[in-house]
């Protein structure tokens with residue numbers, strides 16, 4: 023079987039075939055650093071991480087670029103309105119770069135906790151403005167862009183394929199007439215490549231000289247200085263680090279329009295076509311029945327999940343256990359189920375080469391006998407993943423294999439095969455790493471007390487202490503004369 027992925031552009035599953043059979047180029051739209059990203063943002067980054075991991079497990083080398091937007095992303099993803107980073111800077115009474123730095127650090131901390139692989143590059147928009155200006159000039163020269171008194175705009179009517187990704191064609195946008203017509207814009211759907219520091223943007227703090235691309239120190243009205251539009255950032259950074267044609271581009275479904283539609287227009291008019299071979303988008307997640315959104319104020323962050331008593335890897339498992347094109351309704355129960363399921367798989371993996379000990383625990387009543395050799399489990403797992411990253415099916419294979427390996431009498435060769443399979447699962451999902459546990463002090467002192475009780479053969483006290491420890495959320499086991507503890 024070959025890897026098939028659903029391409030948002032063609033609206034069908036396609037066999038993935040990179041330009042270079044050994045090297046996959048992949049661009050992921052990263053966060054706008056004006057607040058701590060919420061778990062909905064991470065669900066999209068996790069999809070990209072899973073895809074990359076599976077490509078690597080499948081033998082590809084992946085060059086992954088994930089940008090950081092620290093300027094130019096305006097409220098509601100529109101051309102007018104405040105810059106999200108600058109607005110936050112005003113609220114926190116500091117400067118925009120301090121805001122960007124602060125929230126970038128939180129984002130990196132969360133990504134680490136979620137065990138995401140480090141991309142090859144994490145370019146910041148503010149550090150790549152000259153590259154954006156190169157594309158803007160190309161578009162002006164080719165007649166795909168024009169200048170107005172407040173900026174430079176892309177002319178959507180100059181690119182007949184505009185709307186192919188999202189369905190928001192020029193015709194449809196005209197019919198909807200939802201975009202306010204601005205006097206100088208040729209078409210209401212034309213979007214900003216560059217905003218000048220005039221009018222509503224006269225007080226924009228981060229600014230660059232349009233002619234030189236250098237940081238501008240001017241203040242107030244200055245038509246010679248400005249800042250880039252959000253969409254041009256990704257066209258410039260993907261070209262700089264991955265070239266004009268890339269294999270994979272990922273993002274959240276909210277990015278489809280206008281962001282990715284505009285990226286295609288800019289990149290294909292200034293460079294080669296097609297800009298991207300395959301577009302992958304993660305469906306959004308809801309908090310229960312409501313859309314999770316920072317503007318609605320109902321978001322959960324990674325630290326929120328930790329303060330609820332869960333590991334960030336439980337969250338990782340939860341978000342990846344649902345297919346990426348399914349809209350997940352996030353619930354506490356779902357997170358709890360994910361925690362338990364992950365723990366079961368972890369325990370199985372920790373049994374390691376000592377599967378002998380586990381045989382018989384499940385009993386011989388297992389119904390799972392359709393797969394007779396160890397290699398078949400890995401094939402089934404890979405087949406599920408190759409079918410548009412069908413993670414629920416892949417995890418079902420893991421659970422079936424677990425039941426089988428515990429109920430069958432395995433040869434040493436089969437046991438080794440199981441370990442190879444487990445390592446494929448671990449590398450693909452990234453959520454079965456052994457975690458360092460920090461055991462709270464009260465649990466530690468109860469453990470010490472219990473150790474003494476057991477040494478004194480006071481089993482009544484030992485059992486009572488076990489219950490007390492359990493009430494605090496930890497389970498004690500006696501293995502090889504030692505007591506071990508794990509979080510429930």
Ligand SMILES: [Zn+2]
Pocket residue numbers: 050051052256281
């Ligand atoms: Zn982007």
